[in-house]
Amino acid sequence: MKALHTSDWHLGRTLQRRSRDAEFDAVLAEITAIAERVQPDLIVHSGDLFDSYRPAHKDVLRAMRCLNGLARIAPTVVLGGNHDSPELFDLLNYVCTLRPDADQGRLRFVHSRGDSDPGTVLDFDSRDGHERIRLAALPYVHPNRYLHLFPGFGTTEGAYAAGLRELQDGLLTRLRDGYDPGRDVLLFTAHQYVASAVPAQSERMWEVREPYATDPDALPQVAYCALGHIHKPQPVGTGRLPARYAGSPLQMDFGESGETKSVTVVEAEPGRRTLITPHTLHSGRRLEHFQGTLDELQADAARYSGVYLKAVIHSDEPILQLGDKVADLVPEAVLVAVEENCAATRASVLTGADAADDSQLDVTAVFSSYLAETGTPGQRADEVVASFANLLSAPDPVPPACAAEQLLSKALASPWTDAARGGTETAS
Template sequence: MSRLMHTSDWHLGRTLYRHSRDEEFDAVLAEIVSIAQESKPDLIVHSGDLFDSSRSSSREKLRAMRVLDQLAAVAPTVVLAGNHDSPDDFELLRYLTGPARGRGLFFMDRFREPEDGGVLTFDACGGTQRIRLAAMPYVHPNRFWERSMVFGTTHADYAVAMRELQARLTAALFEGHDPERDVLVFAAHVFISGTQPSSRRHKGDCERHYPMSAADLPPVDYAALGHIHAPQPVAGVRAASARYAGSPLQLDFGEAGEAKSVVIVDANPGRPIRVLPRPLTGGRPLATFNGTLEELSARAGEYAGTFLKAVITGAEGDAHLGRKVAEIVPDAVLISAEPAQETSLGSALDADLDEEPDLPDAFRAYLTERRVSSGVAQDAVSAFTHLLGELDEEEPPPVPAEELLRAALADPWTEAS
């Protein structure tokens, strides 16, 4: 029986409202290494977004390499570049730590044709079986942009082009396929339509990188997917199983309450596979409380050890609200403590449906609905009102760059002959 371990979306370097997550990353990555050492997979796949930024620091690269070296000591480890990763950084890491260096690490920096490393084969079960892997790192829509396109790549263009790339990988994956010996895996950093991102913000981020249909995934034994942070299976696929491993930490408040995991996949050629998520508990939970200070006191134990956002009812004008909340839940990292706002966006805009709402009032109502503190909201509304006033002036203030351009056009410089 072949065994695969699937992890994804580490986002090393991510902070939370300027709070470091380093200790949590170290704890949860140690869990992942421990699970690998205990489960002894034949192959480990990281399906993208190793780092949170394409400009990751040397410290984050060192953290990643220390963990990946430990994983590679257990089994060959393939790491796909995600949309947050730098292909150039991955190319450097590929050169420094690739198979030619005997490290057992395979950094997939960008889409590669099958003959250039896009399809890899690994021995499993002591050589009696093989895992054949087709790797699809994140492919930017600009790859498919053509000068003839007035508005750039469309969603439809992207889907068609991606199907063509996948078809080339899939054809090579099945070339020489031995159904009695081979387990086929497709790894990709891609957004599959119909899956559930953790939050609206993440959903918008995913959709900007264009969705793919689940039916487009190739008919393999397992599709190891990255990009969505909520661990979940994918329905409607031709693969025997397809799954997002998800992020190992609750990275933002949209992920609050999510159970994080890595995935162990057991497969025998020609037989149903077994998918077993293994829980990860090293991250600090994220939580939001809504209620009175008295209710928070009664439930304080629930929020110990969390990153906490507190919205307190009946605390309007309490200058010491943050201190009071911190005293009630001393073991929590307090992200914010705000009084509940009574005014809703709907009530502000529905006061007179026959009259267009005043823009500053509408903006103030929006900020209230978003629970922005009163002081910050007032400053923002004041700045907004000032900008509106500038727009209403008949003669707008001069723009320095525009003045320089006018001067240059009035007295063009000509090259001396």
């Protein structure tokens, strides 16, 4: 049995308002070519098909054209991620019912609204019919919905992970129902953050924090765990389980600079060890950082041909029209940001010694010296310094208490007791 695992396409993603449509078209064509060459029995997309809950029509069309092409090669399952809309997946599932091969389930979208058990188990036959592939699919469960699913877990840290583990255990029970060890290959796919994974820093960072991390030891014991959510391609855990994040197909942001993108091909047979092979993707532009002088950038300019570039230029004195000069040195790069790290204008960091001498510091005199250095005319500088001194010496006005504050102060002055309800307060 062969499976192709891809994830986190984030169709519609831009870079500093720059369209990446051409890159998406190229990398999706590359993924399709790999699938054509490998001829997998199943294709799994582990979530975040789109970058937005409301993707542009062109991005929906781009997704469906590619997924239809993949589905002609092998049955294809798309899992709902935290960026994907369940309602849109409902629509796409309906569109799939209009396909000529709808009865074969060649293209399926699996999602959860969080108001019911979100997981599902799907069965597929291998091309030669000798094996049955059983896939347990767990789409993203939003933290603000898990209490509805797991009311007994409370809101303490780790409750979310405990709830997900219960879902996984339930799915594993269903996965093993009727399991034939001589024929069945068990797979699991989920869109979640596993504690040992290394984020690329381009994800929504509040969703890849420890309170939302699941234990890698809690992953189901199956032939392969196809994970989505983290953009950096990587294996998960200690290697005891064949589990992997396929990662995003493009470098989505500068947090992914230097990463090699890939899709994963999985080969598994009943009773044999799983073979995992990443296939490198080459279509996307690289995202690169540069720090150094203009001379150093000129010497290394060839390296930045065709990349998205963030440049920090070091200098002793301010450089006029710095952006134009950088653009002239690397004409084949797409400049995303240019910053200057100038020694003459660099602010010094205060130390503990500065704080100790603060009582002896004449702030007005320092401000007056600053105005003189910047060339502020004498009379105007005197007026500004006088205004500054008045501001320093004037006490901050105390704003009147608002109505809510007055009510709170009154309540604190007369605390609630049983006597307020007509009872008698008892002293112990």
